[in-house]
Structures are given as C-alpha cells and as structure tokens.
Amino acid sequence: MTAYLITNVSVVGGEPIDLLIRDGVVAAVGDGLAADDATVIDATGLVALPGLVDLHTHLREPGREDAETVESGSRAAALGGYTAVCAMANTSPVADTAGVVEQVWRLGREAGLVDVQPIGAVTVGLAGERLAELGAMADSAAGVRIFSDDGHCVADPRLMRRALEYVKAFDGVIAQHAEEPRLTEGAQMHEGEVSTRLGLTGWPAVAEEAIIARDVLLAEHVGSRLHVCHVSTAGSVEVLRQAKARGVRVTAEVTPHHLLLTDAKAESYDPVFKVNPPLRTAADIAALREALAEGVIDIIATDHAPHAVEDKECEWAYARPGMLGLETALSIALDVFGPRWDLIAERMSRTPARIAGLAGHGLDPAPGVPANLTLVDPAARRLIEPAEMASRSRNTPYARMTLPGRIVATFLRGEPTVLDGKAVK
Ligand code: DOR
Ligand code: ZN
Numbered sequence: 130m131t132a133y134l135i136t137n138v139s140v141v142g143g144e145p146i147d148l149l150i151r152d153g154v155v156a157a158v159g160d161g162l163a164a165d166d167a168t169v170i171d172a173t174g175l176v177a178l179p180g181l182v183d184l185h186t187h188l189r190e191p192g193r194e195d196a197e198t199v200e201s202g203s204r205a206a207a208l209g210g211y212t213a214v215c216a217m218a219n220t221s222p223v224a225d226t227a228g229v230v231e232q233v234w235r236l237g238r239e240a241g242l243v244d245v246q247p248i249g250a251v252t253v254g255l256a257g258e259r260l261a262e263l264g265a266m267a268d269s270a271a272g273v274r275i276f277s278d279d280g281h282c283v284a285d286p287r288l289m290r291r292a293l294e295y296v297k298a299f300d301g302v303i304a305q306h307a308e309e310p311r312l313t314e315g316a317q318m319h320e321g322e323v324s325t326r327l328g329l330t331g332w333p334a335v336a337e338e339a340i341i342a343r344d345v346l347l348a349e350h351v352g353s354r355l356h357v358c359h360v361s362t363a364g365s366v367e368v369l370r371q372a373k374a375r376g377v378r379v380t381a382e383v384t385p386h387h388l389l390l391t392d393a394k395a396e397s398y399d400p401v402f403k404v405n406p407p408l409r410t411a412a413d414i415a416a417l418r419e420a421l422a423e424g425v426i427d428i429i430a431t432d433h434a435p436h437a438v439e440d441k442e443c444e445w446a447y448a449r450p451g452m453l454g455l456e457t458a459l460s461i462a463l464d465v466f467g468p469r470w471d472l473i474a475e476r477m478s479r480t481p482a483r484i485a486g487l488a489g490h491g492l493d494p495a496p497g498v499p500a501n502l503t504l505v506d507p508a509a510r511r512l513i514e515p516a517e518m519a520s521r522s523r524n525t526p527y528a529r530m531t532l533p534g535r536i537v538a539t540f541l542r543g544e545p546t547v548l549d550g551k552a553v554k
Contacts, residue, residue: 178478191222198521280405293351359432360387363416434452453525457527463507510534
C-alpha cells in the first residue's frame with residue numbers, strides 16, 4: 130500500500146497542516162511531516178474534508194444498467210468527493226430481500242470506489258401492501274439499517290407504524306418519501322402560480338407536509354427513528370422544527386437542487402427539471418437554506434437519479450422525474466453556503482454517516498482514523514459538461530453552468546479513488 134503525504138492542506142477550513150496517510154489510516158497530522166516512502170501531494174490552497182456520505186443515491190442496478198451501474202455510480206460518487214453512498218431500493222427487482230441487498234452490497238465491494246450501503250425496501254415490491262423481510266435484510270451481509278420505499282410513499286399509516294415498530298429492535302430507520310398519493314394524482318410540477326400559468330397539474334406542498342406531520346406523530350408514538358427524504362417546502366420545515374423541539378427522533382435531508390432551483394425552471398418545458406418532489410418557490414428555498422444552516426434539516430443528500438435518454442428527453446408529461454447529483458453536490462453546497470467548511474462537513478459527511486451508522490466515515494482526519502477523505506480546490510471553477518460526467522446518464526440540471534469548487538482527490542481507506550480530479554480506476 131502506498132503512503133501519501135498531503136502537505137499544506139487546510140483541514141475543514143483550518144490553518145494549513147500536513148497529513149500522512151499510511152496503511153489505510155491517517156498516520157499523523159502535524160507541521161513539517163516527512164516520510165521517505167510516501168508520495169507527496171502538495172495541497173496548498175486545498176481543503177480536506179471527511180469523505181462525503183450520501184444517504185440517498187439511485188444506482189439503478191439491478192435492472193436499469195443502461196442508466197447507471199453500481200460501478201458507474203460509484204465512480205460518479207468518488208469524483209464528487211464521496212466515500213460512501215446509500216443505494217435506494219427502487220431497483221428491478223426491488224431490493225426487498227436479503228438476496229438483492231447482498232447483491233448490491235457485493236457489487237459495491239467489487240467496484241471498490243466508495244462504500245455502497247444498500248437501503249432495503251419497506252414493503253414488498255414497493256407496493257405499499259405488505260412489509261418486506263426487514264429482519265432478513267438487517268441480518269444479511271449487507272447489514273441494512275435504513276429502509277425506504279423511496280419513489281413511493283408508505284401511505285398506509287398502519288403499515289408505516291408497523292415498519293417503525295419493527296426496526297426499533299435494531300435501531301433501524303424508516304426513510305420516508307413524503308407524498309400523500311391522493312393529493313398528487315397526475316401531478317407534473319409544484320402547485321402554484323407557475324403551474325397555473327403553464328396549465329400543468331400541480332403537486333401541492335401540503336401533500337408532503339401532511340405525511341411528515343403524520344409520520345413524526347407515529348415516530349413519537351412508537352419511539353422509533355424516522356428520516357424524511359428530500360424535504361422541499363417551507364411548511365415541512367415548520368413541522369420538523371416543532372417535532373424536533375418535542376424530542377421526536379426525526380432527521381431530514383434536502384437535495385442540492387431544492388436548495389438552488391425554482392419551479393420557474395419548468396417554464397422551459399425541459400424535462401431535465403422534472404423531479405419528485407418538484408422544484409418549489411424562492412420562499413421555500415430560503416426556508417430550506419435557513420433550516421439546513423440551523424440543523425432543523427440535518428443533511429444534504431443528492432437523490433442522484435440517473436435516467437436513460439429515452440426516459441428523460443421526451444415530452445414533460447412522459448419524462449421520468451429525477452436528476453443527477455453526485456458529481457455536482459459539493460459545488461452546489463459551495464455556491465449556496467460559501468466556504469462554511471464546518472457546516473459542509475457536518476451536513477454532507479459527519480451527520481449522514483451517523484444517521485446511516487457507517488463506522489469509519491464522517492470522521493475528521495486525525496491519527497488512527499480511517500483515511501476516508503476528499504481534497505477540494507475551492508478556488509477552481511468548472512464548466513459542467515454532461516458528456517464528461519462519469520454517470521451513465523446525462524440528466525444534470527446544471528449543464529453548461531459554471532460552478533465553484535473542484536474535487537482534486539478522494540481517498541477510500543487510504544487508497545486514492547480520484548487523483549488530479551480524475552478517477553483512478
Ligand atoms: O425524482 C425522483 N426520482 N424522485 C424519487 O423519489 C425517485 C427518483 C428516481 O428513482 O428516479
Ligand atoms: Zn424520493
């Protein structure tokens with residue numbers, strides 16, 4: 130194993146220092162370190178962060194390997210500065226058995242670019258009718274701790290209650306896609322002034338807020354852990370704020386796109402901006418940013434949702450919802466929050482690692498800690514060119530935008546997965 134001496138690096142925004150990486154761990158942190166056997170990386174001007182952790186990634190394998198594979202998605206993640214991702218269960222077949230979650234977990238190990246932690250489905254086939262084999266998935270080699278029907282809401286309150294009760298035994302989490310299905314039938318975009326003008330069926334904010342309100346009450350009643358996926362409205366923030374003030378065991382995520390883009394993007398009728406939940410208003414964005422800064426929303430999660438060209442480059446009404454996220458998330462965070470490195474480390478690495486129970490991730494570089502980290506050049510700006518992305522899909526909403534920040538290197542347990550901004554394998 131090669132040793133690496135990273136010199137003159139700002140660890141999470143601190144004064145420049147050296148890091149020695151050897152045998153998979155951070156061997157030393159200090160001034161003027163030397164190691165004859167180490168490859169030196171001059172990191173002057175770069176910031177080291179604990180490797181980013183994504184709680185919400187769609188890798189599409191098994192079933193839609195034309196859109197993404199575990200390997201291509203892992204490469205996109207590494208290039209985005211991630212060292213661990215949680216793979217959503219809405220694959221084909223659905224990840225609702227020990228067999229499928231073990232397959233995804235094994236493919237992640239084989240790719241070896243990030244740690245791939247499978248999320249298990251809550252209900253069989255995501256159909257919302259019967260609980261999946263949560264215990265068998267938890268006991269499998271994949272060690273599933275997060276369960277989600279993401280893409281679908283667990284709408285039946287009785288099933289949701291039973292799921293929360295079931296995972297309590299092993300401190301598992303139910304990650305809810307909060308969307309009251311009767312309120313969003315036929316919905317194409319956020320319900321508001323723009324949808325009225327365009328004549329598209331709206332997805333009202335209350336469809337999200339009503340489910341979050343119900344679920345925090347259920348989680349409180351059961352005493353179990355709830356995680357709310359892709360929070361998108363100001364009203365949801367208020368529900369979460371109250372629940373947290375009461376001590377409910379709830380965590381929440383927001384996506385980069387919900388922090389930056391508004392429903393006005395739909396005026397282009399470009400389906401790259403179609404996503405579920407939909408892009409909301411400037412007032413929602415302001416509330417989400419504030420909530421993330423305060424900690425009412427705990428983390429940024431990408432909801433990286435690759436889609437093949439034929440599923441995306443078609444009429445708005447027929448296009449699948451979802452956008453790429455892994456390769457641009459840190460740049461969006463920098464764009465929105467500026468160089469608030471501690472906030473970025475907290476919301477994109479430490480807290481998601483804690484929620485997912487990923488030991489060895491989300492830890493700031495310190496002697497003895499697994500060397501899962503990323504080096505960012507905050508001064509760089511880059512033009513987003515979809516054809517140059519590592520994802521097998523091209524549905525980035527940031528095409529031809531110039532974004533701040535560039536991932537220079539990523540290390541997974543001391544081995545580089547990205548060097549000089551390029552994937553190592
Ligand atoms: O936009 C979305 N795309 N939202 C989801 O909940 C699912 C995801 C997907 O799987 O494409
Ligand atoms: Zn979702």
